[in-house]
Amino acid sequence: MAGLIIRRVLQLILLLLGISFIVFLSMHIAPGDPADIIGGPTASKEDIEGIRESLGLNEPLMVQYFDYLKGVIHGDFGFSFQTKESVSEALLSRFPNTLNLAIASIIVAIVIGVTAGIISALKHNSWFDGAATVISLAGISIPNFWLGAILILVFAVNLQWFPVGGLTEPFWTVEGMKQLILPAITLGTGSAAMIARMSRSAMLEVIRADYVRTARAKGVKEKTVIMVHCLRNAMIPVITVIGLNFGFLLGGTIITEQVFAINGVGRLMIESIAARDFPMVQGAVLLVATLFVLVNLVVDIVYALIDPRIGFE
Amino acid sequence: MEKTILEVEDLVTTFKTAGGEVSAVRGISFSLKKGETLCIVGESGCGKSITALSIMGLLAANAKSRGNVHFNGKNLLELKQDEMRKIRGNDISMIFQEPMTALNPTFTIGFQLCEPLLIHRNLSKKAARQKGIDLLKQVGIPMPEKRMKQYPHELSGGMRQRVMIAIALACSPKLLIADEPTTALDVTIQAQILDLLNDLKEEFETSVIMITHDMGVVAEVADRVIVMYAGEVIEEGSVEELFNDPQHPYTRGLLASVPNVDDPEFKLNPIPGTLPNLNEEIRGCRFHPRCPFAMEKCVQASPVQTNRKQNHSVRCWLQEAEADEYSKCQPSSAV
Numbered sequence: 001m002a003g004l005i006i007r008r009v010l011q012l013i014l015l016l017l018g019i020s021f022i023v024f025l026s027m028h029i030a031p032g033d034p035a036d037i038i039g040g041p042t043a044s045k046e047d048i049e050g051i052r053e054s055l056g057l058n059e060p061l062m063v064q065y066f067d068y069l070k071g072v073i074h075g076d077f078g079f080s081f082q083t084k085e086s087v088s089e090a091l092l093s094r095f096p097n098t099l100n101l102a103i104a105s106i107i108v109a110i111v112i113g114v115t116a117g118i119i120s121a122l123k124h125n126s127w128f129d130g131a132a133t134v135i136s137l138a139g140i141s142i143p144n145f146w147l148g149a150i151l152i153l154v155f156a157v158n159l160q161w162f163p164v165g166g167l168t169e170p171f172w173t174v175e176g177m178k179q180l181i182l183p184a185i186t187l188g189t190g191s192a193a194m195i196a197r198m199s200r201s202a203m204l205e206v207i208r209a210d211y212v213r214t215a216r217a218k219g220v221k222e223k224t225v226i227m228v229h230c231l232r233n234a235m236i237p238v239i240t241v242i243g244l245n246f247g248f249l250l251g252g253t254i255i256t257e258q259v260f261a262i263n264g265v266g267r268l269m270i271e272s273i274a275a276r277d278f279p280m281v282q283g284a285v286l287l288v289a290t291l292f293v294l295v296n297l298v299v300d301i302v303y304a305l306i307d308p309r310i311g312f313e
Numbered sequence: 314m315e316k317t318i319l320e321v322e323d324l325v326t327t328f329k330t331a332g333g334e335v336s337a338v339r340g341i342s343f344s345l346k347k348g349e350t351l352c353i354v355g356e357s358g359c360g361k362s363i364t365a366l367s368i369m370g371l372l373a374a375n376a377k378s379r380g381n382v383h384f385n386g387k388n389l390l391e392l393k394q395d396e397m398r399k400i401r402g403n404d405i406s407m408i409f410q411e412p413m414t415a416l417n418p419t420f421t422i423g424f425q426l427c428e429p430l431l432i433h434r435n436l437s438k439k440a441a442r443q444k445g446i447d448l449l450k451q452v453g454i455p456m457p458e459k460r461m462k463q464y465p466h467e468l469s470g471g472m473r474q475r476v477m478i479a480i481a482l483a484c485s486p487k488l489l490i491a492d493e494p495t496t497a498l499d500v501t502i503q504a505q506i507l508d509l510l511n512d513l514k515e516e517f518e519t520s521v522i523m524i525t526h527d528m529g530v531v532a533e534v535a536d537r538v539i540v541m542y543a544g545e546v547i548e549e550g551s552v553e554e555l556f557n558d559p560q561h562p563y564t565r566g567l568l569a570s571v572p573n574v575d576d577p578e579f580k581l582n583p584i585p586g587t588l589p590n591l592n593e594e595i596r597g598c599r600f601h602p603r604c605p606f607a608m609e610k611c612v613q614a615s616p617v618q619t620n621r622k623q624n625h626s627v628r629c630w631l632q633e634a635e636a637d638e639y640s641k642c643q644p645s646s647a648v
Contacts, residue, residue, distance in 0.1 A: 210409060210414040211414060211415055211416055211417040212417075213371060213409070213415075214409065214415045214417070214425075214477070214480075215417065215428075216371055217371060217401055217402060217406065217407045217481075218428055218429045218432070218480065219401040219403055219429060219432050219433060220398075220432060221398065222394070222398075229417055229420075232420075233417070233418065233419055236419075307418070308418070308464040308466070309466045
């Protein structure tokens with residue numbers, strides 16, 4: 001167990017190095033100069049040059065990169081070009097919103113996806129199975145921004161059941177939950193659809209397995225056959241999909257946060273990219289990438305806990 | 314051998330398929346006495362396993378059984394799901410062909426072994442564990458305490474089949490159905506498992522239905538044998554009768570298909586042709602297209618059961634002909 005974690009952490013460091021380099025490079029290669037944006041349209045050439053000098057943008061690219069890395073190792077992600085606030089503080093203040101949204105979405109996705117998948121498999125080729133297949137396909141195909149807008153229109157504007165946007169209250173209050181529901185459905189639908197498809201096929205395979213027949217031959221109750229003997233085996237591939245999706249959700253809140261005006265990391269990222277705020281973009285991407293890899297590590301560990309055939313060696 | 318514990322009457326099992334309804338078992342009848350070992354033999358696909366699963370009520374959703382299966386004064390085919398569930402693993406248990414896949418890979422041996430005890434015997438977890446360890450000892454598994462905590466993938470095929478036997482015998486069933494329990498195992502392990510089954514049968518006073526296509530297994534364990542062909546019972550008798558005086562051409566064919574390593578002159582004599590498809594309609598005797606002795610009558614009508622002796626019955630038109638006449642009968646090509 002410890003070996004696995006150490007190996008994965010080493011991999012994680014290498015991976016993050018690579019990611020940080022690519023993000024660093026792409027931001028500098030992309031057209032647009034942060035000094036122009038900070039200076040504004042009225043700034044003179046000398047002003048802009050001064051800003052470039054003070055931000056260290058005139059140094060060679062590799063020097064800038066290593067300066068940045070040095071800071072990161074010390075926990076210093078730099079300061080925003082735009083607002084001058086510390087990148088780590090800005091990220092930390094926005095991250096809880098993003099995390100809440102991602103967790104709420106994955107809960108929506110798991111509850112809907114796994115349930116629909118299991119029922120589909122148990123009632124193979126029934127009307128429910130057919131309907132679930134069509135809805136899943138729609139769920140995967142519908143873009144977030146459209147679904148979000150429609151949900152706002154129907155449930156917030158017309159029915160007025162939920163607020164139009166914002167995420168200001170803590171999630172354990174009724175208000176906070178109300179604020180979370182529409183964005184969580186918007187973000188979770190695609191994942192729910194994928195999880196449903198995966199659960200269905202995994203369950204179908206397991207239901208026909210010899211050991212399920214053995215369980216029935218032992219006189220195990222049908223409910224236990226499904227919920228214990230089948231589910232544990234069927235969940236092995238589903239957990240991979242859930243983990244991957246959770247990673248995507250953490251990084252994929254950008255559009256949903258924008259649609260629902262939620263002050264999270266995704267929205268910060270969009271604003272920072274538009275402003276060529278290099279340190280902020282780099283910090284945000286590194287954060288999301290780290291979380292993605294960590295989630296995958298957790299998935300691997302859970303995987304090994306469920307399936308005894310997978311060792312930790 | 315006194316009381317009859319299982320009585321199967323005119324069991325028909327059909328499957329709904331895309332191509333219509335097909336019959337896998339076509340009206341078979343047999344009975345089993347207490348303590349008896351009955352072997353059901355026949356080629357793959359002749360309906361042996363379906364017969365077993367019909368008795369257990371473990372058929373796929375698209376299958377349906379009719380007829381009567383009397384066990385302990387109840388007709389199993391008429392029982393509700395939950396009543397049948399209480400019999401499975403308790404009064405009737407089953408061992409399957411594939412020990413590699415018959416155990417759940419994600420649960421320990423202990424969990425899977427204790428499950429029937431917890432369900433049917435209401436034992437405490439601790440008592441079930443102790444009983445589980447005893448059972449593993451009884452089926453000859455070394456270090457049972459350690460095995461209880463292991464997972465199926467940590468055991469060999471023979472060990473897993475022993476575990477399956479332990480699970481099946483956990484609640485001392487009155488009837489044990491073993492569906493080709495040795496087919497997937499090495500020859501040396503096969504013999505061990507058969508010996509074990511024979512011993513445990515005495516110990517637990519269990520009646521056994523052994524399904525096999527291996528005449529060697531039949532000779533080893535059977536008291537009585539029924540031979541199935543294409544969903545029908547074509548010959549039934551005591552093991553001595555069947556080996557010494559086989560009547561049906563198919564039974565003779567089966568015995569002639571067993572290799573004999575002791576005799577260098579021995580030539581394997583397989584039955585020509587293959588088993589008919591389930592949906593294939595064959596007029597008359599279902600074996601006649603493959604039968605070297607087929608007559609006009611065999612094509613026209615299904616043979617009736619003739620009792621040769623008290624414990625030997627055959628379904629073949631040849632029985633009608635004079636014994637010496639049919640022994641002279643020259644093999645003709647299939648009709």
